[in-house]
Amino acid sequence: MPLPTSGIAVPGQPLGTTAEFLPGTGIHIRKDGQLSANIVGRIHISPTTTPPTLSLLSSPQDTTNSATIVNPATLLPQVGSTVLCRVTRTNPRQANVSIFALDVVPPKGTVVVVDGAVAAATSTSIPTGDTFPGVIRVQDVRATEKDKVRIASSFKPGDIVRAAVISLGDQSNYYLSTGRNELGVVVARTDSGDLLYPKSWKEMICSRTGIVEERKVAKPI
């Protein structure tokens, strides 16, 4: 099949051999060593590596430095990725959450591009097209003194939690962990609807009423 004009590749199109290029995003290697396109995208050759890296960019804009292109609609939680989720219900063994945003960490020196627009130069949260069910088990709430953890004093329904995906989990839930300092509750409210602010690593305080509630608090940035 002839190469189309204007540097746009369509899925299946042969783009070169493994001897000529390293495969970047949107590229797969066929059995015969041919690099082929996975997606519709602009052909971009980065000469920083030897051989140069060939990648496909689905954003129309020409970005001077290389970009991490994110398509929110096809974003899925992966093991190791950091997510934002909302607690839907709790019981003594686990907290059920629904994942609504994923953190995308671009490699050093690149920017994140969402829907053709540059979103951020550092880590950024991208809302997913759909929510995914997740669960934080009691042994995954924190890294130390796991036997003393109580779900009721860590999360309440409605809290927004930053967590890391530790497993794709069972048939329905992703398994999440908050066992790091920077992970835990980031937004919480009292029963009356007032915002809570972090007081210590396990307490949050309401500025209006002074009520102190227990949470597994994420280290403020």
Add this chain to the structure above:
Amino acid sequence: MADRRRVVGPTDGTTPPVFSPSPSSTSLPPSKRVCRDRGPQDLRQIFLKTSLTPPAVGSSFLELPSPPTYSNSSTLKLTCSVFGPRALPHSAPFFPQARLSCELKFAPFASPLKRRGYVRDHTERDLSVQLATALQRSILLEKYPKSGIDVFVTVLDCEGEAGAVTGVSSFHAGGGKGGGGWGGGGVDVGLLGVLAGAITCASAAIADAGIECLDLVSGGVSALVRKPGGGGDDDAMGQEMEDELVVVQDPSPEEHAPGDIVAACAVGYMAAREELTEVWMRGVVETSIDTEDKTEDNLDRMMDGAIMAAAQARRVLNEGVAERLLFAMNMAKHEMEIT
């Protein structure tokens, strides 16, 4: 207060609507029938556009040119929406790959002859399964673990008997295998055209959604047609009959007299990888496995014709999926020039 539990008619009565009798394409006199004015290897022009359904992640629309108005015949119009990858329902078991689910539905008004029901019938179920088979191999399902990709194809308009509820049962391959006597029946190629169009349309929508795939899949149809004026001789024997059968690409059921199409074949073809993902054949065709010269074999000729049709449709598909990005790039360039 009005009775909300049942539909109450108007109190003063109405006149029942009187419609003119439905024109049947098969009962049209030969002069009214659309004539195929293109060569046996020429396809009709295909209109393909992506991203026309805003709520879907990816979508596409495919249309073939409308026939002349005097013929009362119809054309093929398809839309496809792709959703996903998205979370699977709670009851689905764990699966390390994406699950592809395809649903092909005829709109109630799709058929020019008969209004269809809303409930999925066996034709739609059959076509959905075949569409899923055709697309399954092309998508990199392992890139999207534990998720579902849903493909919905709606047939807005279709040709021939495909739209009629009779669907598959309209299969009457006339004649026996013993050579001669092809008379009677004939194969309705409408459904094959719908499948080939649906494959092309769905592949465009999947590429539009940004779902990673190995290759695009395009659909193609070809048919073995009795050469006009040649067939129908009662005393013609098998050997002579073969010479009278021509392979026609992209056949339209409106363009051939009923019974002229002896066999037809639809394929899903990944042109860049030279792989077939789907083959559907209808009708009776003679084949000889031990023939040295494969160009003489009707089955091979018909399959090759369908693959060539698919390869031509692929060129439209390539242009169609790249169009949106090309447009966005031109817009970005234009904005740069203004500022």
